[in-house]
Amino acid sequence: MAVTIEILIIILLIILNGLFSMAEFALVSARRIRLQQMLDRGEKGADIALSLSEDPNTFLSTIQIGITLVGILAGAFGGAAIAKELEGTFTVIPEIAPYAGIISLFVVVLIITYFTLVFGEIIPKRIGLVYPEQIAVKAAGSIVIISRIFGPINKMASLTTDAVLWLFNSHAPQDPVVTEEDITSLLEEGTQAGVFNEAEQELVQSAFKFGDREVTTLMAPRPDVVFLDLEDSFEENKEKILTSGHTRYPVCRGGLDSVIGVVSVRDLWSQMTAGEKPDLTLLIQEALVIPEHITALRLLELFRTATTPLAVIMDEYGSVAGIITLHDLLEAIVGDLSTVDEPDEEPGIIEREDGSWFIDGMLPAEELRLLLELEILPGENEGVYRTAAGFVMSELGKIPIPGDHFVLNGIRFEVADMDKRRIDKIIVSKIRHRGDENPDEKTDNHTTS
Template identity: 50%
Template sequence: MAAIIDILVLILLIIANGFFSMAEFALVSSRKMRLKQLVSENRSGAGAALSLLEDQTSFLSSIQIGITLIGVCTGAYGGATFSGSLEPLFRSIPIIGHYSAAISLTFIILLITYFSIVIGELVPKRIGLANPERIACTVAPVFILITRIFSPFSYLTSGLTNIIVKLFGISPVTSPDVIEEEIHMLLEEGTESGIIDETEQDMVESVFEFGDSQIADLMIPRPDIVALNLNDPITKNFEIIERTGHTRYPIYQDTLDSIIGIISIRDLWLIAHKNTEVDFSKIMQDILVVPDNMKALDLIRRFKTATSPLAVIIDEYGSVVGLITLHDLLEALVGDLSRVDQDDEEPLITRRHDGSWLIDGRTSPEELYEITGIDCSEESSKGAFRTMAGFILYKMGSIPATGDYFSYDGNEYEVVDMDGHRIDKILITRLPSPENL
């Protein structure tokens, strides 16, 4: 009967060790965001689990004290209780009989250690990792009490731990609960498992890229701005409107750097429909003016209170450098949007039959890499250019002429079309590798 009680006590000690191990892994593996959600749902124990995570040093110290005490008690109790029963068996063996006491004690400790590792460590930890938040909510109230009981010991161990860590020159670093890289990894895992659609993943990732973008990377550059001069004859401005077909036009006076407003074709049509004299100044609306170093997210906030879906971008000297619309911002989030009046628009990047690439000078290095795999990001990261036309100027150091070319990173870049001083078209051809020559 006594032997059965001894075995039950030993089993209870191993189970207690497993309980502490399971609780430790469940609490440490629990996600704070998930626990906060459970708190909002009034889940029992969620608040206690969250409070333990907020002060991990105290509860980890308490758990470690408990595990250590149980481990010492298990080994001491098991060795003292059961080694005597095995000693006669080993004493009967002539070669090792003289060491029977030490051998029986060692055997019992090894046997107890084996079951402690399996039943008291590995299995409970697997259980704790299987559903950490649910288990954490269940055991947290118990460990709140255990932490309070062990608080004097926890204080001493935590204090000594902090002193030793400081001696090694390690300072505590507070890291955010979730970082952007983890979100990207979760999106990839969700897409691979089928929980998240691939289109949804692309849209969410484009939001992060959008948040880091400056409006200068998304704008319509100054040479491509179509605007109307308030001082020009109305017939000339109507010719520009008929040729371009936009829905809104900036209005400037004398020079493009003096943009004073914006007109809507709808308002213009209403006046023309009434057969009244067309006066742009009477239907002109205020236009939003923003600096070129503004972030795209900041511009969206400005658009919320603006009366126009179009903004003029100026540099530090007050000169107009570009134009941007809500449509441009939306395309940066969801990709190119096809429109009826742009069906015949020439693509920025075209694959030719010989494998070369014909690209528009306005193409960004990021767009080029995404479609072709040709990487100029190392150069563009220096901030010297934002477009492939800028890349050509950066590498050549002067305004090129049609037919000029150079080689870079295994590719030949040739200027095939110039629009005045602006680089319009670039031909990129892969050079043959040395072993194929």
């Protein structure tokens, strides 16, 4: 009878240990956003679980008190009656009869440890990890009741924990509950699991990058801007329209820095087909003029109320730095879009057969850094440059000529082509052989031709 009672008590203690372990892992693993969703749906216990997740000291102390008490009780019972009953099995073997008591106790402890480990720890914790929110909601009420029963001990344990953490300067981090990196990681996991497809993942990641980018990394820079000049004849302006193939143009008087507005080719065509004499001054729309340091996301908001989907970007000196369209912003999110009004553009990055890259000078510096898997480019955070061409020119320290090159962190950068004084194309290659260049060359040690 005593053996049966002892077995039942040990089974009960293992179950209690399992429940505490499962509740602990569930509350630690539960995501607050899902608990909030459950609360919004009115699920019972979600509010308690959410409050516990915001104050981990309360439930961790309570659960550890429960697990410790279970361990003490298990040690107090310890299967002594079971070991005594089992001792007779070993006494019939003469070789081990003198040690029958010790062996029987060891066997009982081994069996109890095994079942505690499997059914009191591993299985409950696995269940808590698989269904964290559901279990957290169901266990939260019981944890609160137990914490009130052991209130003084719980409070003392929490204060002691805080004091020790303070001594070791281990304060709770003040990071946001959900970060951009968290969402990116969830997207990657979801894509691998088949919940999202790769296109959806790339779209969301592009949207995150889009919000941080300045308009100057997306604009058509000043040398590439095609504009219509009111001081030129209509035939001259018509030739610009025919050769460039855009749908909208900045209209200036005497030069690009004297921007008056924007003209749509569609409006000009309508004017001509109606039999009227072409007159750009009658078709000019107000231009959206913006500073060069605003973000692409801010510009997107401005376009919602603008009269034309083309913005003129001004630098701090009042000169035109470039132009940008709503189409440019859309491409920054969804990728390259072929349109009837724009000729096909060469890709910014072309990987060659030998493993090197043929890079457009106007490639944003951020994309160059990501391509090369570098943490930071020299001078990038200081705003010294915005493009790959600007980076190369900054490192060379001069207006280069084709063939000029330098080595940075085992990567060789060579100027392949120039467009007047602007770097047009760059060849980037990783140094693989000692004979090419010194791959360990310092960042400020450049080789130029």
